[in-house]
Amino acid sequence: MSPLEEAIEYFKEKGGFTHLLRLFGDKVKSLGSVGGSVTIHEPSEEEKRDIGRWMGKRYTNSIHVDLKRFEARFEGTRFEGVTLLDVLRSVLQDELVANRVVRNRQQEELRNYFKDLLIKYDNIFTSFVTSEILAGRNATTFILAYNRGEFESIEQVYRALVQLFAQKKVRLSVFANKITGNPHAFDHDPRFIAALQMIHSYLEDEPYRSVSTAEEVNELLFDFGILKDDIANYTTCTGLVAERDGEPLKSWLYACHESSVQNVPLRELNTIGHVYPMKGKQVFVVENSGVFSSLKDLLDEDKRSVALLCTHGQFKLAGLVLINKLVQSGCIIYYSGDYDPEGIQMAARLIRRYPDHVKAWRYSLEDYMKSEPSMDIAATRLAKLKSVPPVFAELADMLRKLGKAGFQEKRISDLYSDLTSM
Numbered sequence: 471m472s473p474l475e476e477a478i479e480y481f482k483e484k485g486g487f488t489h490l491l492r493l494f495g496d497k498v499k500s501l502g503s504v505g506g507s508v509t510i511h512e513p514s515e516e517e518k519r520d521i522g523r524w525m526g527k528r529y530t531n532s533i534h535v536d537l538k539r540f541e542a543r544f545e546g547t548r549f550e551g552v553t554l555l556d557v558l559r560s561v562l563q564d565e566l567v568a569n570r571v572v573r574n575r576q577q578e579e580l581r582n583y584f585k586d587l588l589i590k591y592d593n594i595f596t597s598f599v600t601s602e603i604l605a606g607r608n609a610t611t612f613i614l615a616y617n618r619g620e621f622e623s624i625e626q627v628y629r630a631l632v633q634l635f636a637q638k639k640v641r642l643s644v645f646a647n648k649i650t651g652n653p654h655a656f657d658h659d660p661r662f663i664a665a666l667q668m669i670h671s672y673l674e675d676e677p678y679r680s681v682s683t684a685e686e687v688n689e690l691l692f693d694f695g696i697l698k699d700d701i702a703n704y705t706t707c708t709g710l711v712a713e714r715d716g717e718p719l720k721s722w723l724y725a726c727h728e729s730s731v732q733n734v735p736l737r738e739l740n741t742i743g744h745v746y747p748m749k750g751k752q753v754f755v756v757e758n759s760g761v762f763s764s765l766k767d768l769l770d771e772d773k774r775s776v777a778l779l780c781t782h783g784q785f786k787l788a789g790l791v792l793i794n795k796l797v798q799s800g801c802i803i804y805y806s807g808d809y810d811p812e813g814i815q816m817a818a819r820l821i822r823r824y825p826d827h828v829k830a831w832r833y834s835l836e837d838y839m840k841s842e843p844s845m846d847i848a849a850t851r852l853a854k855l856k857s858v859p860p861v862f863a864e865l866a867d868m869l870r871k872l873g874k875a876g877f878q879e880k881r882i883s884d885l886y887s888d889l890t891s892m
Contacts, residue, residue, distance in 0.1 A: 473548060473549050473550065473551055473552050474549075474552050474556055474557070474560070476548055476549060477544070477549040477552045477557050478557060478560045478561055480549070481557060481561055482561055484520045485516055485520070486514070486516040486517040486518075486519055486520025486521055487517075487520055487521065487524075489510060489517065490508070490510060490517065490521060490533070490535065491557075491558060491561055491562060492562065493508040493510070494508060494537055494540075494554070494558055495558050495562045495564060495566055496508075497537060498537075498555065498558060498566045498568075499566055499567070499568060499569050499572075500568075500569055501568075502568030502569075502570065502571070503568075504537050504538065504541065504553075504554050504555050505537055505538060506536075506537060507534060507535060507536040507537060508534075508535055508537070509532055509533065509534045509535075510532060510533040511532045512532070513529060513532065513533045517529075517533060518530075518533065521533055521535065524540070524543055525539070525540065525543065526543075537554060540554060541553065541554035580613075580616055581604055583616065583621075584600050584603055584604060585600070585604075587600070587624070587625060587628050588600045588628075590628070591625075591628040591629060591631065591632050592632075593631070593632050595631040595632070595634055595665075595669050596628050596631045596632060598668065598669060598672050599628075599631065599665045599668050599669065602668050607668075607678070608664060608667070608668060608678050608680075609664070610664075611660040611661045611664045612624060612661055612664070615661055623659070623661065624661060626649060626650045626655060627659070627661045627662050627665055629649050629650075630645070630646075630649045630656065630662060630665075631665060631669075633645070633648070633649060634669075634694055634695075635694070635695055638695060639695050639696075639697060639740060640695060640696055640697070641696070641697045641698075641700070642656060642657070642691060642696050642697060642698045645696055663681065663687060663690065666690050666691070666694055667679070667680065667681060667690065669694075670690060670693060670694075683784065685784060685785055685786055685787060688703065688786075688787040689787050689790060692787055692791070697736065697737075697740070699736070700735060700736040700737035700740065701735050701736075701737055702735070703735065703736040703786050703787050703788045704733045704734055704735040704736065704786070704788050705733075705734055705739075705779065705780065705781065705782070705786060705788040705789040705792050706731060706732065706733050706734070706759065706762060706779070706780040706782065707731070707732055707734060707777075707778065707779045707780070707792065708725070708726075708729070708730065708731045708732065708766060708775075708776075708777070708778050709726060709747055709748050709749070709775050709776055709777040709778055710722065710726070710732075710745055710746070710747060710748065710753070710777055710779075710796075711723060711726060711745070711746055711747070711748055712742040712743075712744070712745045713742065713743045713744045713745075714741060714742050714743060715743070716743070719742065726748040726775065729769075729770060729775060731766060734788065734792065735788060736787055736788040736791065739788055739791045739792055739795070740791075742795070743795075744795065744798070744799050745792060745795040745796055745799060746796065746799040746800075746801060747776075747777035747801065748775060748777065749775060749776075749777070750777070751800060751801050751802055752776075752777065752801070752802050752804065752892060753777040753778075753779060753796050753801050753802070753803050753804070754776060754777065754778050754779070754804045754806070754831070754885075754888075754889055755778075755779045755780075755781060755793070755803055755804065755805045755806070755831075756778070756779075756780055756781075756806050756807070756878060756885070757780075757781055757782075757783060757806065757807035757808060757813060757816065757878060758780070758782075758783070758807075758808070758877075758878050758879070759780050759782050760879060761780075761806075761878045761879060761882060761885070762778065762779075762780035764879075764882050765778060765882065765885060765886055765889060766778065768882075768886045769886075769889065772890070774889075774890060776889045776890075777801075778889070779792065779793070781816070784812070784816065785816060785819070793820065793824075797824050797827045797828075800827075801827065802827055802828075802829065803820065803824065803827055803828045803829065804828075804829050804831035804888070804892070805817050805820050805821075805828055805829070805830065805831055806831040806832050806833075806878060806881075806885060807878065808875065808876065808877050808878055809833075809837075809838045809841050809843060809865070809869070809875060809876035809877065810845075810847060810851070810869070810875035810876075810877075811847065811851045811852060811854040811855050811869070812851070812854070814833075814855065814858060814862050814865065814866060814869075815854055815858075817830055817833065817862070818858050818859050818862060821859050821861065822859065830861050830862065831885075831888065832881055832884060832885060832888070833861065833862060833865055834865070835864055835865060835868055837881060837884070838865055838868060838869075838876050839876075840880065840881065840884070841876025841877060841878075841880040841881055842876065842880055843872060843874035843875055843876035844874055844875075844876075845874060845875040845877075846873060846874065846875075847869065847873050847874065847875050852869065852870050852873065855869060855870060
């Protein structure tokens with residue numbers, strides 16, 4: 471039996487060395503060579519005995535061992551000439567490759583995997599997404615999927631990217647079924663959404679912005695001609711006329727003549743062109759359905775017709791699409807929402823998007839105080855007011871100071887006065 475074989479047999483038989491040798495192996499991987507020291511903080515009696523005999527020490531509490539000194543104890547024994555590295559590799563059944571070498575290998579394998587995918591599915595979109603992944607920018611979902619071995623889920627995203635804009639408009643379920651055979655494959659796929667976000671930032675020359683809400687996802691998909699839900703996604707309006715192929719739609723004209731309210735789904739909005747008020751160029755938009763109905767009741771009582779639209783809380787894609795069509799028709803949008811961080815954020819979003827067409831409606835300090843603010847606002851919500859357009863600066867400051875929310879419902883009479891006088 472060789473000295474190495476004897477050393478291997480000895481250290482395997484002595485149970486007190488088992489944990490220590492594992493720690494040695496981790497240290498070698500970390501440093502890339504035999505060196506440094508390790509500590510066993512709560513050693514067993516067996517560990518104290520076996521390691522103490524080997525090191526010529528008496529351990530009472532923790533055991534601290536220097537790897538080089540441990541190896542030096544081979545000299546003058548039947549193990550002389552044996553290296554600690556050889557013993558560790560044999561006992562642990564591990565080549566003990568340095569962690570940095572392993573990481574480099576893994577990184578090279580990852581790079582080769584995505585480069586091969588790009589060769590297989592090569593277009594401008596997959597090229598950009600691949601460059602972002604290899605640069606480690608906004609690529610967490612792809613890296614996690616790769617590390618978990620979810621290669622098919624990654625490849626189906628690449629197959630989808632080469633099909634973008636292949637059709638004018640396509641429903642998400644139909645698109646997913648065509649790519650994967652499963653109509654629900656992209657319903658909740660973070661990799662697909664992340665890839666679209668990367669491409670959107672590239673096409674629009676804007677910073678990458680992570681989407682978090684369902685409506686933000688719907689809007690992102692819509693930008694790429696993909697419809698997630700075009701029936702349940704709707705907006706409510708009255709006093710508007712829509713055209714298709716340059717001709718006013720009779721259904722919209724009848725609704726105006728009858729002073730009716732329309733719930734318009736995204737499906738219909740995708741088939742029409744220009745939208746504009748039956749009278750004038752002003753369109754009034756409110757956040758809450760109760761406020762919309764109350765204003766419509768007052769309009770009906772006075773037999774008045776005004777272009778009025780309701781977003782039903784946070785913007786749905788249908789509402790944004792309709793507002794966009796109104797802006798394209800040259801309309802001026804007056805937006806009114808609740809006096810809370812979310813309401814201000816929604817108004818700010820529209821003003822940033824259409825600065826020449828959207829006006830803040832009833833967002834003065836006086837209006838806020840008249841809403842009789844009383845509901846507490848959590849500090850986490852108030853933090854959303856750090857960056858708002860100048861028109862909301864004073865209101866945001868007061869909201870942070872009082873920490874109270876006010877609501878549109880307290881302002882219905884003033885809102886109605888505006889509808890009939892502006």
